[in-house]
Amino acid sequence: MSSGLPTDGVPLADTADSNSHRNSTVTDTERELPMAYSEKVIDHAENPRNVGTLDKEDPNVGTGLVGAPACGDVMRLQIRVSDAGVIEDAKFKTFGCGSAIASSSLATEWLKGKTVAEAETIKNVQIVEELNLPPVKIHCSVLAEDAIKSAIEDYRKKQEARRTLLAGNTATAKGAVVPS
Amino acid sequence: MAIQLPIFMDYHSTTPVDPRVLEEMLPYFTTTFGNAASRSHVFGWKAEEAVDHAREKVAKLIGAQSEKEIVLTSGATESDNLAIKGVAEFYKEKGNHIITTVIEHKAILDTCKRLEKEGFTVTYLGVGKDGLVDPDDVKNAITDKTILVSVMLANNEVGTIQPLEAIGKLTRERGVLLHTDAVQGVGKTPFDVEKMNIDLASITAHKMYGPKGVGALYVRRSKPRVRIVAQQDGGGHERGMRSGTLNVPGIVGFGKAAEIMRLEGNEEAAKLLGLRERLRTKIMSSLDEVYVNGSLEHRLPGNLNISFAFVEGEGLMMSIKDVAVSSGSACTSSSLEPSYVLRAMGLGDELAHSSIRFGLGRFTTEAEVDYVADLMVRKVTKLRDLSPLYEMHKEGIDLNSVQWAAH
Numbered sequence: 001m002s003s004g005l006p007t008d009g010v011p012l013a014d015t016a017d018s019n020s021h022r023n024s025t026v027t028d029t030e031r032e033l034p035m036a037y038s039e040k041v042i043d044h045a046e047n048p049r050n051v052g053t054l055d056k057e058d059p060n061v062g063t064g065l066v067g068a069p070a071c072g073d074v075m076r077l078q079i080r081v082s083d084a085g086v087i088e089d090a091k092f093k094t095f096g097c098g099s100a101i102a103s104s105s106l107a108t109e110w111l112k113g114k115t116v117a118e119a120e121t122i123k124n125v126q127i128v129e130e131l132n133l134p135p136v137k138i139h140c141s142v143l144a145e146d147a148i149k150s151a152i153e154d155y156r157k158k159q160e161a162r163r164t165l166l167a168g169n170t171a172t173a174k175g176a177v178v179p180s
Numbered sequence: 181m182a183i184q185l186p187i188f189m190d191y192h193s194t195t196p197v198d199p200r201v202l203e204e205m206l207p208y209f210t211t212t213f214g215n216a217a218s219r220s221h222v223f224g225w226k227a228e229e230a231v232d233h234a235r236e237k238v239a240k241l242i243g244a245q246s247e248k249e250i251v252l253t254s255g256a257t258e259s260d261n262l263a264i265k266g267v268a269e270f271y272k273e274k275g276n277h278i279i280t281t282v283i284e285h286k287a288i289l290d291t292c293k294r295l296e297k298e299g300f301t302v303t304y305l306g307v308g309k310d311g312l313v314d315p316d317d318v319k320n321a322i323t324d325k326t327i328l329v330s331v332m333l334a335n336n337e338v339g340t341i342q343p344l345e346a347i348g349k350l351t352r353e354r355g356v357l358l359h360t361d362a363v364q365g366v367g368k369t370p371f372d373v374e375k376m377n378i379d380l381a382s383i384t385a386h387k388m389y390g391p392k393g394v395g396a397l398y399v400r401r402s403k404p405r406v407r408i409v410a411q412q413d414g415g416g417h418e419r420g421m422r423s424g425t426l427n428v429p430g431i432v433g434f435g436k437a438a439e440i441m442r443l444e445g446n447e448e449a450a451k452l453l454g455l456r457e458r459l460r461t462k463i464m465s466s467l468d469e470v471y472v473n474g475s476l477e478h479r480l481p482g483n484l485n486i487s488f489a490f491v492e493g494e495g496l497m498m499s500i501k502d503v504a505v506s507s508g509s510a511c512t513s514s515s516l517e518p519s520y521v522l523r524a525m526g527l528g529d530e531l532a533h534s535s536i537r538f539g540l541g542r543f544t545t546e547a548e549v550d551y552v553a554d555l556m557v558r559k560v561t562k563l564r565d566l567s568p569l570y571e572m573h574k575e576g577i578d579l580n581s582v583q584w585a586a587h
Contacts, residue, residue: 071529095570097494100495
């Protein structure tokens with residue numbers, strides 16, 4: 001619990017809270033059944049990977065923002081791509097249910113180390129399988145796939161713009177354009 | 181004080197049976213097990229006597245003049261159906277217009293929708309941002325064809341207490357019957373069928389520390405004498421209004437629960453109000469962008485419905501899964517639509533998705549409230565760190581100006 005907020009409540013609280021998923025007893029599983037959260041969804045939702053923000057002005061960064069607040073989920077997924085075309089870093093922030101958070105968290109894990117071309121082949125069904133998403137949560141995986149596609153598209157647009165700019169600039173100022 | 185997890189803060193959905201209620205019920209399962217309709221032997225007489233005692237206690241709780249005005253049912257859904265369909269069928273020669281509100285329970289709304297298919301006209305009154313019905317709207321909606329007005333005593337989601345006394349004056353003046361779904365409010369807020377000029381009222385045992393599967397419909401017997409057509413055929417129990425063998429142990433429990441509510445309700449309400457305010461102020465003093473949905477003034481003491489902006493309700497519930505609450509988020513309902521009650525109050529879908537309903541009750545402790553308040557603050561903070569919307573809000577971006585890709 002590193003939220004930095006006062007935890008002047010009951011000491012037992014923290015212990016019970018953080019242990020409740022580790023001690024995966026029968027009662028715990030039973031309690032989760034109605035909402036049909038898999039262990040993996042819970043793990044990602046409780047310990048989301050790669051939460052954060054990359055500089056969206058960076059030409060090597062692609063940003064995808066998908067979903068709508070009125071629909072109950074919004075995902076922002078960002079990738080930073082090396083000059084060799086490999087995704088060096090991926091970050092996300094998600095407003096949504098546990099499955100939406102888990103889908104985007106998983107997506108960032110998968111994106112890191114992949115080339116852009118490889119990243120493009122990620123399909124929502126793979127996310128569904130990995131996280132054991134129930135039918136009502138499939139839209140979360142679709143949103144994650146959309147977020148990946150949207151981030152790649154944004155990255156490509158920026159690269160395109162940079163190439164155009166470079167082509168125009170080389171005549172006058174060699175190497176003037178450097179990623180900020 | 182040690183805390184036992186999970187914590188139940190969903191007392192609007194149901195309540196545990198009070199041990200005193202259970203104790204009173206037990207003999208009626210095994211030793212005094214007769215059928216209350218058996219007129220020929222002592223087993224039947226004893227059962228009937230127990231039922232009549234319970235009936236009196238229920239009548240007393242709601243200020244009914246006679247225990248004969250209490251028709252025992254299987255619960256509030258049945259009571260609502262019986263009241264509305266029963267009145268509609270009996271008075272259809274007199275008129276075909278019914279008035280209700282958009283924030284009623286589905287047992288009322290869906291019953292009204294069915295009647296519309298059968299040729300009745302239904303007016304669904306809106307509510308203000310405060311979640312309250314305006315009596316003037318009722319007044320303006322009444323026509324010569326109006327036979328029934330049905331307005332709930334207290335709303336199940338936002339706990340708002342409707343101005344029934346004012347509405348009762350109007351309906352009585354105009355000679356229109358007034359029904360109320362009093363399920364959430366009975367015992368928690370003043371309710372008196374005489375004072376409020378109520379002609380029919382639905383109540384249920386399991387929202388007041390009685391057993392599930394037992395309820396009642398209050399049907400006024402004088403000034404005016406209300407008539408309804410039975411919706412279930414059979415042995416003619418309950419003065420012909422509701423056939424079916426009586427659930428004697430359940431009814432005994434209902435009676436005991438009603439008696440406890442009558443004797444202890446006021447004190448309990450004061451305690452709950454204190455706990456509710458403790459929860460509310462603790463949460464609101466530590467978090468920004470938190471909104472209470474509905475009037476705080478005209479509200480059940482144990483209800484707190486809050487929207488935590490930029491955090492989605494189901495995600496939040498998952499992160500506090502040792503605390504039982506409910507949410508207006510679409511993800512928690514089968515319809516994939518956010519709460520129709522919050523929408524009717526003019527709340528945007530994004531805030532409806534972010535709403536959590538806390539329901540405090542008889543067995544809620546101060547230590548539980550403190551634990552939950554602290555947990556909410558930590559988890560909301562954590563989820564906001566994860567929320568792109570909160571980040572955008574902090575950057576000064578107006579989220580309404582963003583072109584969102586609907587999906």
